[in-house]
Structure formats: structure tokens, C-alpha cells
Amino acid sequence: MIRPAVSGLPVSDPVLVFALAMIVFLAAPLLFQRYRLPGIVGVILVGAVIGPNALGVLERGETIVLLGEVGLIYLMFVAGLEINLNQFFENADRSVVFGLLSFVIPQAAGTAAGVFVLGLSVPAAALFASIFASHTLLAYPVANRLGVVGDEAITAAIGGTILTDTLALLVLAVVAASAQGALDTAFWARLGIGLVLFFAGVWVLVPRLGAWFFRTVNEESYFEFLFVMSALFVCAFFAEVAGVEPIVGAFLAGLVLNRLIPEHGTLMNRIEFVGNALFIPFFLLSVGMLVDARALTEGPRTLLIAGVLVVSVLVTKFAAAWVTGTLYGYSREQVRGMFGLSLGQAAAALAIVLIGFELGIGGFDREMVNAVVVMILVASVVSPAVVERAGKRLALAARETDDPGERPQRVLIPFSTASEHGERLVDLALAIREPRSAEPLRVLTVVEPGEGASSRVARAESTLDRVTEYTAGAEVAVDTQTRLNYNVASGIVNAGVENRITTFVIGWDGARSRRQRVLGDVIDQVLGRTSQLVLVSRIRKPLTTAREVVLLLPPEIDGNAGFAEAVHMIKTLADRTGVGVRGVVVRDDSRSYERAVDRIGPNVDADFEGVPDWKALVALLRDDVSSNDLVVCLSARRGTRGWHPELGTLPKSISTLCSGTFLVVYPATAERADDRQFLRFR
Incomplete structure (x- = not known):
């Protein structure tokens, strides 16, 4: 024309x-x-x-x-x-x-x-x-x-x-x-x-x-x-x-x-x-x-x-x-x-x-x-x-309250090429990522070598390309890595060491393998060979559709070295999804947990209640938690403060009783230089 x-x-x-x-x-x-x-x-x-x-x-x-x-x-x-x-x-x-x-x-x-x-x-x-x-x-x-x-x-x-x-x-x-x-x-x-x-x-x-x-x-x-x-x-x-x-x-x-x-x-x-x-x-x-x-x-x-x-x-x-x-x-x-x-x-x-x-x-x-x-x-x-x-x-005053010696947050997402919920796993990582962080998200796939390795690497790279394209929409840098290793867990652990990772975000389908103890053979190995904060997630719905965060707290978990960091991350997730926290404390005094959690930022509405034992906790999950709730279990690694044998079967119980999204959070076992960075008075 x-x-x-x-x-x-x-x-x-x-x-x-x-x-x-x-x-x-x-x-x-x-x-x-x-x-x-x-x-x-x-x-x-x-x-x-x-x-x-x-x-x-x-x-x-x-x-x-x-x-x-x-x-x-x-x-x-x-x-x-x-x-x-x-x-x-x-x-x-x-x-x-x-x-x-x-x-x-x-x-x-x-x-x-x-x-x-x-x-x-x-x-x-x-x-x-x-x-x-x-x-x-x-x-x-x-x-x-x-x-x-x-x-x-x-x-x-x-x-x-x-x-x-x-x-x-x-x-x-x-x-x-x-x-x-x-x-x-x-x-x-x-x-x-x-x-x-x-x-x-x-x-x-x-x-x-x-x-x-x-x-x-x-x-x-x-x-x-x-x-x-x-x-x-x-x-x-x-x-x-x-x-x-x-x-x-x-x-x-x-x-x-x-x-x-x-x-x-x-x-x-x-x-x-x-x-x-x-x-x-x-x-x-x-x-x-x-x-x-x-x-x-x-x-x-x-x-x-x-x-x-x-x-x-x-x-x-x-x-x-x-x-x-x-x-x-x-x-x-x-x-x-x-x-x-x-x-x-x-x-x-x-x-x-x-x-x-x-x-x-x-x-x-x-x-x-x-x-x-x-x-x-x-x-x-x-x-x-x-x-x-x-x-x-x-803005300058807000930056001055940050601890200059704080170790920067580095998040690693290990991906399986068979994952059907990769985008939601990325959404979880973005939700817990510190907003002023200059660190990219690290996304990893581990491929077993041997016959057909080339085609498996090609599929892995295709998966990582889709993740990169999705994350680019949020203007967050992504560092993708594909590794060859006969042991998938070793590839994940080695990547964590080489990249100085502070937080692992791992997906779980809720299924058990014959050799697993808690979550799965690979995840159990990663937990046993790392000391960093680990989030194991089964995500079935967008996080933003959650009605509230139901936080499960086993006895003595507040004595874990990484308790403050883990609670800070959970409250950050609740804050960014605009929901409150319902804390369920097993056997311990719920009021003491309420005071401890309240001191940790960010500021989120949180109510706490106690249950007398693990059976009562399972009954609460069955009768009083809906598919629209985000269930978060603050767990512990074997041999660390807050570990109880019941925690070995609790993730499977949650996956059976709760049809919605849930996370199992394992606090870091190596204490940071100063946990005061997570407290609200900062």
C-alpha cells in the first residue's frame, strides 16, 4: 500500500x-x-x-x-x-x-x-x-x-x-x-x-x-x-x-x-x-x-x-x-x-x-x-x-544492612531429561533466589557414559535449552552444564563443590526405589555427601496457587546449625507467594518455635500449633490439609541434630496423603559465619 x-x-x-x-x-x-x-x-x-x-x-x-x-x-x-x-x-x-x-x-x-x-x-x-x-x-x-x-x-x-x-x-x-x-x-x-x-x-x-x-x-x-x-x-x-x-x-x-x-x-x-x-x-x-x-x-x-x-x-x-x-x-x-x-x-x-x-x-x-x-x-x-x-x-541504607562477609547465594538445579515439571522447578528456584543476587542459576544434567551417550547428551542439551529460554523471560542469567558420570549423584555433588553451591533444588516424583532409604537412591546419596541447604520438591501446581504454607517441624530441629537459614528461605517463599505460615510442631513447645521463627525475616503471618506424636501428625496431614496447601517438612540428615527415624518414612507419607505440592527442606549442616543476617532486626 x-x-x-x-x-x-x-x-x-x-x-x-x-x-x-x-x-x-x-x-x-x-x-x-x-x-x-x-x-x-x-x-x-x-x-x-x-x-x-x-x-x-x-x-x-x-x-x-x-x-x-x-x-x-x-x-x-x-x-x-x-x-x-x-x-x-x-x-x-x-x-x-x-x-x-x-x-x-x-x-x-x-x-x-x-x-x-x-x-x-x-x-x-x-x-x-x-x-x-x-x-x-x-x-x-x-x-x-x-x-x-x-x-x-x-x-x-x-x-x-x-x-x-x-x-x-x-x-x-x-x-x-x-x-x-x-x-x-x-x-x-x-x-x-x-x-x-x-x-x-x-x-x-x-x-x-x-x-x-x-x-x-x-x-x-x-x-x-x-x-x-x-x-x-x-x-x-x-x-x-x-x-x-x-x-x-x-x-x-x-x-x-x-x-x-x-x-x-x-x-x-x-x-x-x-x-x-x-x-x-x-x-x-x-x-x-x-x-x-x-x-x-x-x-x-x-x-x-x-x-x-x-x-x-x-x-x-x-x-x-x-x-x-x-x-x-x-x-x-x-x-x-x-x-x-x-x-x-x-x-x-x-x-x-x-x-x-x-x-x-x-x-x-x-x-x-x-x-x-x-x-x-x-x-x-x-x-x-x-x-x-x-x-x-x-536503597543505599538497605544495602548497608547487608553483611559484606555473607557468602553469596548460589543455586543449583539438577535436571533429569525425563522431568515433566522443569519450569515449575525453575519457578521454585526463582522464588527463593535473593532479589539482588548477581549469581546465575546453575542448571545441571548428568548423563551416564557408554553406548548411546551422544544421543543422551543431545536430549540433555535440548532440555537445558528449554530451561534457558524459559528463565530468560525473568531476566535471570543461567549457567547450564552437562556432565558425563557413571554415578549421577557424584556428578551433582562434584558440580556443587566446583561451583561453591549454597542451595540445591531437586525434583522428586514421589516414587520409591528398592535401594532408597528416604527419597531415592540419587537424592539420598546427594544428602549424605553434601552439607548445604537442600530442597527436595514435588511440584504439581503453580506455587502461587497455594492457600497457605503448612510447615512441619520435628522435635529439636531448632537446634540444627542451619535452622535460621532454612526458615528464612521458607518464609521468603511464603512472602513471595503472598500466603501465611501454619506451623505444626511435633512433641516440642509450639510457643518457643513461634518465638524463634518470628525473629527470622522476612515478616510473614505465622501461627503455630502442637501435635503430641508422629501418628497425630499423619492424621493431621490426612484430615486437615488440602491439595491447595503447600506442605513443607523441615527435616534433618541422618546423624545430625533433629534427626528421628520417623523422618525416613515421612516424605513418602506426605506424598501419599497430600495430592498437592510439597517440599522437604534439609538445613545446611555447616554453620554460616553469622546467622544474624536472617534475623528481622537486621
């Missing part, structure tokens, strides 16, 4: 429009980061320069507006996905307090300023205040890039966004209904019932549908991505039906799908990649194209309104962050991070002022619209800069 030559501005050819957008997304962040400025500021400012209010290279038409709205929805969804749910719910009061303060303080101050400074009526002043009482997580990509999203204060700021924006948009709905004369009982009934049905429906239905999908669909991974996108935009649409903005539905969708999508897995990486490379930059470009620098020259009233907006948003948002930080003892940098995140203004502010303008509410004229655009520009520059500075210091 022959396209007409491009003539004049703005550019209208869709291919060239998209090409220019890609160039902006590539060049602007690189240029601004070179001068130590956040890359997202570059996209916003370049959007202002090439937009309709400056050079006019691009028009803010339907395509840009659509992609910009999709980008904002996507941004809120990713924010919900990346929140640490255990921390979020444990500290939900902090999100609620910050959300209320970051709405109430700006709303009260803005209403007063609207009445006494700008001479607006009370309803118009309330709508004016809601413009900056809301906020948009413009600087979220900065916090995400710096790795501080998991900080308690940053989590509170992100979680508070949903409450702040919902309240601000409810003010808009109420004032708009009042202006149209529809503020009656029927309005309140529709709004209340709609919100209750929406929140309850999403919270109940979406996680169940997601768990079913991930358990039953084993096709190409892009189907998982398409399912997530479908859930996201359906939730966003029904939020509109319920009477709130789509961003509320997007954030809620992120929360309910959070535990089904591993934080460091392949699917999460794909979601972040698409958002960071495409949708979110379109949102930033769309915001930049709103800016009209000429608005500052249109008269003193525009300057007055813009000044009131800028000063109000800076003062009130900082006040909300400072009060929250004082209440909960946050550091100066945490307060600044909260302030920076809550300072961003974009879609919600623009939607409020434009609707007020269209409804003809007194004072909402063109000058008001231009003043809001100026505020958006100022917030778009200041918000990422504040988060960048605070986030770097928070």
Missing part, C-alpha cells in the same frame, strides 16, 4: 506518529539521566515541547489520549502487583492513615483557599480542593527502578493512593450530581450499592478465576499474559460502571492478582517490560502534551490560581507525609519518598477540572483549566526528582 508523503504539522501518518513516540521514549530518558535527572521527566518535557501547545509536531488526538489512559491504568495495576501484600495488610492502618491525611489536609486547605482567596462558592471550592487532594503515582517508575517499593513507608504511600483518589473522585461525583440537581436518595443508593458490589465481586471472583486458570492452562506463556490483561481491563471497566475511575479498578486488580504472579518470575517480567517500554511512557507523553506554557501570560487570575494550586499541593502533601512519618517513626528520607509519590498530579486532577468546566460550575473557566495544567507541569518535574533523591538514599 502506497502512503502519501508527509506534509505539514502536526504529523498525521500513524506509522510516523508511533515512530516519533518510540524515539522520544528512547532518547529523552537517556538524555536526562545523563544530567542526573529522572528519565520520566524527560518524556513529559519533550511531550510538552513537541505537543500542540508548543512546536505542534504531534497532536494530542484520540490515539494519544487512548494510549495515555491505558498507560495510567497499567501504571496503577503494576503498583498493585508489586506491593508486598504481607506488609501491606500487616500495616494496612498506615496506608489508611496516610490516604486519609493526604486527602483531608489538602481538601480542607483547598476549600478554605477557594472560598477566601479565589472567592468561590463552597461546592465549587470543594471541587477545587479535590483537584490536588487526589494524586497520581507519576514517580512510581522511579521508585520501582531503585528497588524501594518494598519499603514500609513507600508501601503505605502506594496503598494510600487508592483511598485518596477514591475520596477525591467521590467529591467530584457528589458536586457534579448536585450541579445537575440529582443529589437525591437514589443517587446515594446507586453509588453505595455499586461500590459494594464492585469491590466484593473483584475481591472474591478474580483470585478464584486466576487460581483456576494458572492451575489448568499449561499452554504458551503469552496466554497467561493475555489472561492478566483481560482481568485488568475488565476490572477497570466495572469500576466505571460502579461510579469510580478505572484506576481504582486497576489498582484493585493488581492487589487481588498479586499473590498469583511471582514477583521475580517470567510473567511479572513480561508485565513490567510491556508497561515500562510502551504503555506507561505513552501516559507520560500524554501528560506532557497537556502543558501550555502560554497559559502563564493569559492574565493575573491564571497566575493567581496556579500559585494557589502549586503552593497548596506542595504544603499539604508534605504535611500529610510529615504527620504520617511522625506517627509511625519514619526517617526523613521515608517521609520525603512519601511526599514525592503523593505529589504527582495528572489524570484525576485534569478530569476533575474538565468536568467542572463542562458542567459550568462557577469559577471553573479556561483560566482554571490552564492553571491546573501549570500545576501538573510543576508536579511532574518535582515529584520524580524528590523520589529519585529519597529513593537512592533508601
